[in-house]
Amino acid sequence: MVERRAFSAPGKALLVGGYLVLEPEYKSYVVALSARMHAVVSTSEAIQKGNPSIQVRSSQFNNDCWTYQLQQTNGYSLSERDNKKNPFIEKVLLNVLNYFDPCISNLKDVNIEIFSDSEYHSQSESSLKRNSLKKFAFHTKSITEVPKTGLGSSAGLVTVLTTALASVLRKELNPYSKADLETIHKLAQVAHCQAQGKVGSGFDVASATFGSIIYRRFMPELISNLPDMSVSKIQIYKEKLKHLVDETDWNFTADRIRLPDNLRLMMGDVNNGSETTKLVGKVKAWYREAYPSSSEIYENINSKNSAFIDCLNEINNLSKNKQIYDGMLTAINSGNDEAINSYTALKQIRQSVNGIRENFRLITKESGADVEPLVQTTLLDACMKLNGVLTGVIPGAGGFDAIALLTTDTTDLRSQTDGKHDFKDVSWLDLQQADIGVLEEIPSHYDNLRSD
Ligand SMILES: Nc1ncnc2c1ncn2[C@@H]1O[C@H](COP(=O)(O)OP(=O)(O)O)[C@@H](O)[C@H]1O
Ligand SMILES: C[C@@](O)(CCOP(=O)(O)OP(=O)(O)O)CC(=O)O
Secondary structure, eight states: OHHHHEEEEEEEEEEOOOOOOGGGGOOEEEEEEEEEEEEEEEOOOOTTTTSSSEEEEEETTTTTTEEEEEEESSEEEEEEETTOOOOHHHHHHHHHHHHHHOOOOOOEEEEEEEEOOGBBOOOTTTTEEEEEEEEEEESSOGGGGGGOSSSOOOHHHHHHHHHHHHHHOOOOOOOOTTTHHHHHHHHHHHHHHHTTTSSSOOOHHHHHHHHHHHEEEEOHHHHHHHHOOOOOHHHHHHHHHHHHTOOOOOOOEEEEOOOOEEEEEEEEOSSSSHHHHHHHHHHHHHHHTTTTTTHHHHHHHHHHHHHHHHHHHHHHHHHSSSSHHHHHHHHHTTTTTTHTTTTTTHHHEEEEEHHHHHHHHHHHHHHHSSSSSSHHHHHHHHHHHTTEEEEEETTOOOSSEEEEEETTTOOOHHHHHHGGGGGGOOOEOOOOOEEESSSSGGGGGGGGOOOO
16 A cells, blocks of 8 residues: 655745844744645655655646656765756755655655645636545646745745655654654755745745744854755765754744634735845845934834734734624724724724834835835725725735735625725735644545546
């Protein structure tokens, strides 16, 4: 019998903490999403003994497939059979293999099938395949050619692939054990960072691993100080990686949180294509040039980010008192500002978001980076007039891509916005908050997917 295991990891929305979270002193609030990346992993006797391969298949994207032949000298190196590139897959395999360091002659061939939920990518030119439990969109184009919606497909991929391959090399791997999850997290951060070619804050990988969290980053040097993985340095790379994963305190925060009951996150997709790297470049340049007044702006945003987090905590506490909480939800649903502002926590959360947005409009003006461009200001302001909306932000790096609203779970935004000119560019995504990061799934749930 073929042994199989399956795992999944969620997408993300960074509600507050954009840009500041690139610095280790600032906290952010990250909501994990119901859109997940999945991996089903199995092994079979190596066709060429002592010369095993790892195949990663992503058949949803024009049957994309990468097959790596493994070599072990002092550490592991790989070559892709047809020279096809997928830096995210490559860096995961290299780091997981060099960390676990299995003896090549005992290794079997590994097969990993990737499935990604539809919300990660634009659905045009795709068709659904499903079984009774799951459905996935199949595209006519390869992964690099299908537009993304910005939910963190590479972080989901890297996290779930790290888990899947680790489960082959450590049979007893348990994604619900703290120690194993921390190992997965560190390996996934290293691989993601190397594949991106830049050191992002890592909030996306942390949320793919741990779920909805308050996140504060690790020092970027932990990863950038690793030596390169060239064959001549692979032995030292392996030793340093092992030390970094097993013996180094990364001094980061990933405290699990959840949105208050009866509130939900609504993501509105506005525009395809993300320019995070360019936006970050411009904001960082502005920060340096405008220093020290830029640091005052960051401190101001940070105090409002903390107020936002505290208010959500307070609302969570108030939700335990049914009478008060029902009153709060009714006030939000009424859309009446006076009724909403009569609850301090609701008034304060709106004030903190207004302050954050105001500062980002200032940064937009001064840096030339479209963090909160005018069209998004207009759209968010229009959203704030809808019934059932508590507050709204442009998630992550900002820009033209998306908006994120906190609404009551009884609000029907689609019926309030359909056909209205102000909302003509928004498509509401079918998403909810996910509390949990990496999950173990049942492999047979991915079998026999058929066209409708
Ligand atoms: N389902 C998938 N199968 C294979 N590779 C994937 C998949 N999803 C994402 N990737 C990899 O991640 C890359 C996209 O990463 P990135 O540009 O960082 O987007 P995102 O912001 O969604 O993480 C793809 O080009 C591909 O290399
Ligand atoms: C600017 C940032 O703080 C937030 C970017 O958030 P997004 O959700 O926009 O990110 P991508 O998925 O990488 O495009 C950069 C970071 O923290 O890495």
